[in-house]
Amino acid sequence: xxxxxxxxxxxxxxxxxxxxxxxxxxxxxxxxxxxxxxxxxxxxxxxxxxxxxxxxxxxxxxxxxxxxxxxxxxxxxxxxxxxxxxxxxxxxxxxxxxxxxxxxxxxxxxxxxxxxxxxxxxxxxxxxxxxxxxxxxxxxxxxxxxxxxxxxxxxxxxxxxxxxxxxxxxxxxxxxxxxxxxxxxxx
Amino acid sequence: xxxxxxxxxxxxxxxxxxxxxxxxxxxxxxxxxxxxxxxxxxxxxxxxxxxxxxxxxxxxxxxxxxxxxxxxxxxxxxxxxxxxxxxxxxxxxxxxxxxxxxxxxxxxxxxxxxxxxxxxxxxxxxxxxxxxxxxxxxxxxxxxxxxxxxxxxxxxxxxxxxxxxxxxxxxxxxxxxxxxxxxxxxx
Amino acid sequence: xxxxxxxxxxxxxxxxxxxxxxxxxxxxxxxxxxxxxxxxxxxxxxxxxxxxxxxxxxxxxxxxxxxxxxxxxxxxxxxxxxxxxxxxxxxxxxxxxxxxxxxxxxxxxxxxxxxxxxxxxxxxxxxxxxxxxxxxxxxxxxxxxxxxxxxxxxxxxxxxxxxxxxxxxxxxxxxxxxxxxxxxxxx
Amino acid sequence: xxxxxxxxxxxxxxxxxxxxxxxxxxxxxxxxxxxxxxxxxxxxxxxxxxxxxxxxxxxxxxxxxxxxxxxxxxxxxxxxxxxxxxxxxxxxxxxxxxxxxxxxxxxxxxxxxxxxxxxxxxxxxxxxxxxxxxxxxxxxxxxxxxxxxxxxxxxxxxxxxxxxxxxxxxxxxxxxxxxxxxxxxxx
Numbered sequence: 001x002x003x004x005x006x007x008x009x010x011x012x013x014x015x016x017x018x019x020x021x022x023x024x025x026x027x028x029x030x031x032x033x034x035x036x037x038x039x040x041x042x043x044x045x046x047x048x049x050x051x052x053x054x055x056x057x058x059x060x061x062x063x064x065x066x067x068x069x070x071x072x073x074x075x076x077x078x079x080x081x082x083x084x085x086x087x088x089x090x091x092x093x094x095x096x097x098x099x100x101x102x103x104x105x106x107x108x109x110x111x112x113x114x115x116x117x118x119x120x121x122x123x124x125x126x127x128x129x130x131x132x133x134x135x136x137x138x139x140x141x142x143x144x145x146x147x148x149x150x151x152x153x154x155x156x157x158x159x160x161x162x163x164x165x166x167x168x169x170x171x172x173x174x175x176x177x178x179x180x181x182x183x184x185x186x187x
Numbered sequence: 188x189x190x191x192x193x194x195x196x197x198x199x200x201x202x203x204x205x206x207x208x209x210x211x212x213x214x215x216x217x218x219x220x221x222x223x224x225x226x227x228x229x230x231x232x233x234x235x236x237x238x239x240x241x242x243x244x245x246x247x248x249x250x251x252x253x254x255x256x257x258x259x260x261x262x263x264x265x266x267x268x269x270x271x272x273x274x275x276x277x278x279x280x281x282x283x284x285x286x287x288x289x290x291x292x293x294x295x296x297x298x299x300x301x302x303x304x305x306x307x308x309x310x311x312x313x314x315x316x317x318x319x320x321x322x323x324x325x326x327x328x329x330x331x332x333x334x335x336x337x338x339x340x341x342x343x344x345x346x347x348x349x350x351x352x353x354x355x356x357x358x359x360x361x362x363x364x365x366x367x368x369x370x371x372x373x374x
Numbered sequence: 375x376x377x378x379x380x381x382x383x384x385x386x387x388x389x390x391x392x393x394x395x396x397x398x399x400x401x402x403x404x405x406x407x408x409x410x411x412x413x414x415x416x417x418x419x420x421x422x423x424x425x426x427x428x429x430x431x432x433x434x435x436x437x438x439x440x441x442x443x444x445x446x447x448x449x450x451x452x453x454x455x456x457x458x459x460x461x462x463x464x465x466x467x468x469x470x471x472x473x474x475x476x477x478x479x480x481x482x483x484x485x486x487x488x489x490x491x492x493x494x495x496x497x498x499x500x501x502x503x504x505x506x507x508x509x510x511x512x513x514x515x516x517x518x519x520x521x522x523x524x525x526x527x528x529x530x531x532x533x534x535x536x537x538x539x540x541x542x543x544x545x546x547x548x549x550x551x552x553x554x555x556x557x558x559x560x561x
Numbered sequence: 562x563x564x565x566x567x568x569x570x571x572x573x574x575x576x577x578x579x580x581x582x583x584x585x586x587x588x589x590x591x592x593x594x595x596x597x598x599x600x601x602x603x604x605x606x607x608x609x610x611x612x613x614x615x616x617x618x619x620x621x622x623x624x625x626x627x628x629x630x631x632x633x634x635x636x637x638x639x640x641x642x643x644x645x646x647x648x649x650x651x652x653x654x655x656x657x658x659x660x661x662x663x664x665x666x667x668x669x670x671x672x673x674x675x676x677x678x679x680x681x682x683x684x685x686x687x688x689x690x691x692x693x694x695x696x697x698x699x700x701x702x703x704x705x706x707x708x709x710x711x712x713x714x715x716x717x718x719x720x721x722x723x724x725x726x727x728x729x730x731x732x733x734x735x736x737x738x739x740x741x742x743x744x745x746x747x748x
């Protein structure tokens with residue numbers, strides 16, 4: 001498990017999705033401002049995603065009302081494209097695992113899928129949490145504890161929809177176990 | 188599992204403790220103002236306490252810094268007094284289960300222990316969460332999900348240490364899965 | 375969970391497999407006489423297979439020496455053929471889940487795969503245990519307890535490689551939780 | 562986890578029990594000849610006993626008929642005597658954890674309880690399995706897998722009630738993961 005740390009708040013990169021399941025229309029982060037957004041990046045053949053990441057995302061979707069927290073699954077296929085890359089495969093998977101929240105297939109484009117690259121994800125499962133302002137506030141790979149996820153979401157829900165105060169510039173690294181990475185937009 | 192619902196915020200009753208373990212001096216709620224306080228009410232011979240409640244309290248104590256969240260175990264013995272009622276028994280139990288946070292033995296006095304009665308607890312394990320103002324904000328019996336606990340604590344940490352706004356009087360019952368009971372002090 | 379009951383011992387039907395993975399040559403039940411054979415019938419998109427059936431098969435393969443107990447995975451695809459029907463998909467799955475024992479793809483042919491039909495399996499996961507004589511001695515769908523599986527295998531290992539004694543004709547149904555179905559060869 | 566290995570079969574030492582619960586009369590190994598006997602040595606304040614050993618013993622008692630397999634809990638108190646040493650404490654514990662099989666309190670006598678010493682147990686939980694002849698055939702400390710336990714019991718049930726053949730003297734150590742210790746009676 002690894003968490004990002006950051007001295008500054010910065011806007012979450014847009015989602016680059018080639019196809020959507022479980023939703024009538026594409027989800028766009030700008031349209032979700034005012035809500036906390038949880039993105040579960042997964043691959044259907046990733047054991048940790050099946051045993052931990054996706055069940056956690058389902059618990060999040062069940063506990064919080066959709067008006068307050070929007071859960072999105074992002075299928076970031078970066079290996080075994082033949083086996084798990086098709087819409088049909090993902091649809092069968094979502095059916096069998098009873099996944100009801102919107103699923104986006106991360107756009108292929110280069111070595112890694114486009115959104116996965118933009119967020120600088122290192123693998124799957126990766127959990128991303130975005131605040132009401134559209135800022136990336138948490139990103140963790142592997143098994144993130146429910147208690148931690150609940151704490152982050154609970155804290156973000158308590159924030160007003162207006163911009164969060166800038167962190168002090170002398171406040172470096174992690175606090176309370178929640179950290180955000182110093183990041184530079186990939187150029 | 189059952190959660191309290193409440194239309195109003197009200198002060199958490201004081202702790203009536205006959206003996207303390209794992210602490211140099213008694214813990215008093217008034218002295219903890221400014222912190223979130225988590226009370227895990229348990230009995231050492233209660234299976235759900237051993238398998239769920241106490242491990243959860245240990246996870247809370249591990250995740251949050253003690254300056255922000257104080258975890259207290261409250262030994263509310265209401266049966267098998269001969270077997271689990273002594274300080275020696277609790278001390279041996281705490282040693283074997285590696286419980287490091289402060290433990291208070293709820294004062295015997297009547298049919299149920301005094302603190303247990305004051306909080307109107309129906310059994311064990313019961314999880315209580317108190318805000319920085321000293322108000323009871325969450326009480327749940329049985330298995331409360333980590334995600335929920337994290338959410339409540341995260342939300343309370345985001346509150347300022349000043350009094351929370353009074354809930355609207357027309358806002359009845361539960362919201363977002365978190366509820367507080369309409370309560371009347373036991374007379 | 376459901377177990378078969380039987381008054382009589384009868385030969386396990388042959389395996390009809392279109393392709394094999396994790397083995398140099400096809401496995402044939404006749405050539406495995408003298409060993410106990412465990413068949414785990416599964417589908418890669420079946421949640422119960424991923425969470426219970428296959429991990430159990432891996433534990434069996436790890437505990438028992440291969441000279442005594444041969445574990446075979448049988449991919450009985452009866453739905454989502456497009457997603458999970460290809461050799462490439464199964465190979466990727468076996469790689470990600472680190473499955474080392476031989477895997478056979480059940481031959482398609484009719485409504486259900488051929489071997490699945492011959493064993494009259496009702497779904498996945500199904501666990502089949504065959505004795506040293508090549509007789510079907512246990513078949514269970516769903517979650518079969520490890521304790522039960524160990525008991526059946528331990529009992530079969532203790533049998534000589536010569537034919538087991540015919541059960542008494544007045545001994546009907548299940549005994550000790552292990553049951554075999556009254557079956558008639560599918561004509 | 563550690564298993565005993567042995568080149569020879571030898572009789573299980575007698576049980577030295579000061580008090581029994583959950584049974585009308587004391588259990589004596591000689592009177593259980595013809596059955597497989599499983600002894601779960603535990604302490605009520607031992608976390609591994611509560612989370613693993615005793616639930617496993619309960620599963621064994623549930624799966625096998627009592628005529629074939631007799632499960633006995635042995636309370637081998639070697640620490641925290643004040644807290645867990647009394648009959649009342651054990652009775653309360655058995656009630657709360659719903660333990661129905663016979664429980665014996667190992668007789669105090671020296672540094673370790675008498676039966677614990679006679680079996681040369683190194684701690685709790687320890688699982689002991691005795692064959693129909695009254696010979697000690699398996700002893701393991703810590704977490705023994707259900708699959709292994711099932712295998713040992715299944716194999717012993719398949720043996721006739723007559724003496725098992727002497728193992729070859731050149732067959733040293735463990736086989737199939739099941740081992741018995743070279744032992745000398747404690748003098």
